[in-house]
Amino acid sequence: MAITKQSIGIDISKTKFTACLCQRLEDGKLTFSKSLDFSNDTKGFNQLLRWAKSIIVAGTELVFLMEATGVYYEHLAHHLYKIKKTVHVVLPNTSKHYFSSLNIKTKTDAVDARILSQFGIERIHKSWAPPPAALLQLRNLTRYYVQLQEQKTALGNIKHSKDCSHDIQNFIIKSNKKLIVEIDKEIAKCLIEIKKLLEADRVLKEKVRKLLTIRGVGLITLATILAETMGFKQFGSVKQLVSYSGYDVVQRESGTSIKGKTRISKKGNRYIRNALYFPAMVACRYNESLKEIYMRINQKKSSKMVGQVAIQRKLLILIYTLWKNDTEFMENYKGSSPDPIIETTQDSSVVELL
Numbered sequence: 001m002a003i004t005k006q007s008i009g010i011d012i013s014k015t016k017f018t019a020c021l022c023q024r025l026e027d028g029k030l031t032f033s034k035s036l037d038f039s040n041d042t043k044g045f046n047q048l049l050r051w052a053k054s055i056i057v058a059g060t061e062l063v064f065l066m067e068a069t070g071v072y073y074e075h076l077a078h079h080l081y082k083i084k085k086t087v088h089v090v091l092p093n094t095s096k097h098y099f100s101s102l103n104i105k106t107k108t109d110a111v112d113a114r115i116l117s118q119f120g121i122e123r124i125h126k127s128w129a130p131p132p133a134a135l136l137q138l139r140n141l142t143r144y145y146v147q148l149q150e151q152k153t154a155l156g157n158i159k160h161s162k163d164c165s166h167d168i169q170n171f172i173i174k175s176n177k178k179l180i181v182e183i184d185k186e187i188a189k190c191l192i193e194i195k196k197l198l199e200a201d202r203v204l205k206e207k208v209r210k211l212l213t214i215r216g217v218g219l220i221t222l223a224t225i226l227a228e229t230m231g232f233k234q235f236g237s238v239k240q241l242v243s244y245s246g247y248d249v250v251q252r253e254s255g256t257s258i259k260g261k262t263r264i265s266k267k268g269n270r271y272i273r274n275a276l277y278f279p280a281m282v283a284c285r286y287n288e289s290l291k292e293i294y295m296r297i298n299q300k301k302s303s304k305m306v307g308q309v310a311i312q313r314k315l316l317i318l319i320y321t322l323w324k325n326d327t328e329f330m331e332n333y334k335g336s337s338p339d340p341i342i343e344t345t346q347d348s349s350v351v352e353l354l
Contacts, residue, residue, distance in 0.1 A: 002025070003023045003024065003025060003057045004025065004026055005023070005063075006024075006057065006060055006061065006062040007021070007022045007062070007063050007120030009022065009112075009120060010113060011066075011109045011112035011116060012066055012067070012072050012076065013072055015039065015040055017037070017038055017040050017044070018036065018110055019035065019052075020034070020110070021033040021052065021117060022114070022117035030121060032118075033055055035109070035110035040072065041075075049083075062086065064120075065088040066087075066088075067090055067091075067092050068089050069092070077130075081130060088125035088126070088127065088128055091243075095115075095116065098119050134197060134200070134201045135204075135226065135227055137197055138194065138223055139227035141227075142220070142228075144190055145220065148190060158176055159176050195219070207323060208222055208223075214318060214319065215283065215286055215287040215329075215331075216282035216283035217319070221278075222319070225276075228272050229272075238317050241317070241320055245268045246267050246273055247273070247313040248268070276315055277312065279315060280308055289331060293307075294307040294308070294310070
């Protein structure tokens with residue numbers, strides 16, 4: 001019986017990846033190969049292609065599907081793209097829901113690769129393409145900026161503990177201060193590199209200028225969000241963006257006995273949530289339209305963080321909307337709107353559930 005589609009699912013980690021081939025027959029039945037392990041390097045990539053060539057049916061559609069697991073998938077995805085293979089990179093949340101729909105309880109590399117290969121057959125996915133070089137470089141810089149800030153915070157905590165301790169040697173105090181000064185210098189240099197990169201791309205520079213009209217949102221926040229979303233290229237809706245960022249709402253209710261608190265999942269990109277924390281605090285005080293929403297949400301809430309997180313989510317949706325529409329922020333804007341803004345309006349009721 002003829003093969004109508006073929007998919008190789010890849011479960012990838014730092015040093016190796018596991019691959020499995022799924023083939024769909026004309027009658028809809030699926031057949032699977034054995035799952036094999038390969039090293040996550042050029043040698044492993046070439047072995048994967050030789051193995052695939054030996055078992056696939058030539059002339060029939062073949063796709064490679066993998067999860068966006070940190071940065072570990074990037075080398076393989078770029079390698080396959082360069083040799084003109086069809087690559088699908090799916091968000092972990094998306095594949096997780098698919099696994100749940102099949103009631104898969106076993107968690108191994110071989111099982112994951114098998115189910116991912118089936119996912120590539122049974123669902124329609126967008127073809128993956130490398131992000132623009134400017135955005136990829138921007139992501140490297142913004143992540144490094146955050147990592148330097150985290151190191152500075154850790155050193156600041158050490159300084160506090162040593163200042164409050166008895167009889168600490170001068171060497172320790174001086175060494176700690178020296179490290180903090182050096183990290184401050186590197187943070188300043190990193191910030192300069194981020195600004196240079198944004199200035200060098202004319203289109204990106206103009207779009208960022210328009211987004212900076214949102215009161216409370218600064219350059220680093222925008223650079224981080226644009227870098228982590230690759231200019232929102234992979235997102236077709238607000239819901240996808242909210243889920244990717246970990247701002248999707250989780251409710252726990254069942255009958256009359258179980259009524260858990262509504263919260264956000266936090267199963268998403270931590271760099272985006274980290275970048276929006278302080279801008280949301282500023283917006284709650286100085287952005288009149290968002291301040292009104294913040295006050296309304298917190299009226300009957302025991303914690304002000306409920307409204308603060310809602311504003312973070314609102315700011316993210318606002319940035320996405322202005323980016324898609326290529327427009328500036330207008331404080332008292334009212335009137336008919338294109339689809340992205342309509343989605344934002346519809347989504348605002350969900351924000352209040354946070």
